Amino acid sequence: MDDLHIWLAIAVMSIVTAATRFLPFLLFSGKKKTPKLIERLGKTLPFAIMGMLVVYCLKGVHFGGLSGFLPPLLACLAVGATYVWKRNTLFSIISGTVLYLVLVQFVF
Amino acid sequence: MKKIVKKALVDTLPVMTGYLVLGFGFGIVLHAAGYGLPVALVMSLFIYAGSMQYAAIGLFTGGASLVTVGLTTLMVNARHLFYGISMIDKYKDTGKRKPYLIFALTDETYSLVCRDLTKIPLEQRKNYYLLVSLFDHLYWVAGTALGAVAGRLIHFNSEGIDFALTALFVTVFLEQWLSSKDHLPALAGVGVSLLCLPIFGAEGFLIPAMLGIAVILCLYKGKREGGKEQNG
Numbered sequence: 001m002d003d004l005h006i007w008l009a010i011a012v013m014s015i016v017t018a019a020t021r022f023l024p025f026l027l028f029s030g031k032k033k034t035p036k037l038i039e040r041l042g043k044t045l046p047f048a049i050m051g052m053l054v055v056y057c058l059k060g061v062h063f064g065g066l067s068g069f070l071p072p073l074l075a076c077l078a079v080g081a082t083y084v085w086k087r088n089t090l091f092s093i094i095s096g097t098v099l100y101l102v103l104v105q106f107v108f
Numbered sequence: 109m110k111k112i113v114k115k116a117l118v119d120t121l122p123v124m125t126g127y128l129v130l131g132f133g134f135g136i137v138l139h140a141a142g143y144g145l146p147v148a149l150v151m152s153l154f155i156y157a158g159s160m161q162y163a164a165i166g167l168f169t170g171g172a173s174l175v176t177v178g179l180t181t182l183m184v185n186a187r188h189l190f191y192g193i194s195m196i197d198k199y200k201d202t203g204k205r206k207p208y209l210i211f212a213l214t215d216e217t218y219s220l221v222c223r224d225l226t227k228i229p230l231e232q233r234k235n236y237y238l239l240v241s242l243f244d245h246l247y248w249v250a251g252t253a254l255g256a257v258a259g260r261l262i263h264f265n266s267e268g269i270d271f272a273l274t275a276l277f278v279t280v281f282l283e284q285w286l287s288s289k290d291h292l293p294a295l296a297g298v299g300v301s302l303l304c305l306p307i308f309g310a311e312g313f314l315i316p317a318m319l320g321i322a323v324i325l326c327l328y329k330g331k332r333e334g335g336k337e338q339n340g
Contacts, residue, residue: 016181024192051297057274100271
């Protein structure tokens with residue numbers, strides 16, 4: 001790609017990305033009242049989306065060998081267990097990430 | 109004000125770790141593909157969507173047309189529509205901050221601002237939204253710049269450190285689970301995604317999963333509140 005094409009491509013990506021972020025706000029804000037269905041979706045979606053994002057992050061997990069699933073599984077369990085125990089986000093994230101680093105770099 | 113800055117800083121620490129590492133990686137890969145600091149900075153400032161920026165490198169080197177670039181961006185970022193829908197109310201009266209808040213609504217920022225923050229007084233909460241959005245954006249740009257400039261000089265094994273972002277999502281998911289009695293939305297999110305993953309593959313399962321989740325959540329609530337929503 002030549003320089004001009006790269007910059008144009010970046011402009012297109014910026015505009016389309018912004019469009020996906022702005023569209024819901026443009027459709028459902030201002031003077032018109034937000035439809036009830038959208039309002040209720042707005043309340044339940046965060047729960048579903050976080051579940052989807054967790055799966056999205058773990059999409060590379062495979063069962064073709066222990067290294068394919070044990071590190072993320074153990075690290076996620078560590079995050080979950082420490083979170084239920086302490087309810088401290090930062091503590092759980094650090095514990096889980098350190099465990100994961102050790103597992104992928106030194107154990108598997 | 110000081111207190112809210114501190115809270116935003118502490119809350120965004122996991123995102124800082126993840127963004128510095130992922131941004132750094134992006135800077136290095138982009139550099140290796142033959143594009144320097146200006147391209148990296150402009151992309152991280154104005155596109156500000158991690159997975160799309162990684163995908164863009166392949167599009168650049170493959171010489172994709174602008175139409176392909178636009179359609180790919182739409183597919184990769186369609187999930188943002190969901191974030192917007194659930195932030196309409198929360199971002200309603202944020203005034204001049206609003207355009208930036210919407211522009212900067214990434215996965216990670218969303219995971220922090222979608223939480224129940226009603227403990228923070230409203231005026232401060234609006235500033236909290238802004239600070240979280242701004243800090244996350246800065247981490248991403250800083251990580252990218254570092255990767256683009258110094259990527260070749262520094263060698264350390266950071267394999268696995270991006271797990272910080274997965275861990276962040278797991279804690280938010282758990283917090284929502286523990287603070288709610290209604291687990292169906294969370295179960296629908298995990299269940300539909302797990303179902304779609306083997307069917308559509310790791311690259312293509314998000315959009316079908318989102319559609320499935322949307323259908324389930326619409327039907328679920330509609331059923332619960334009787335026939336009121338028939339015309340909605």
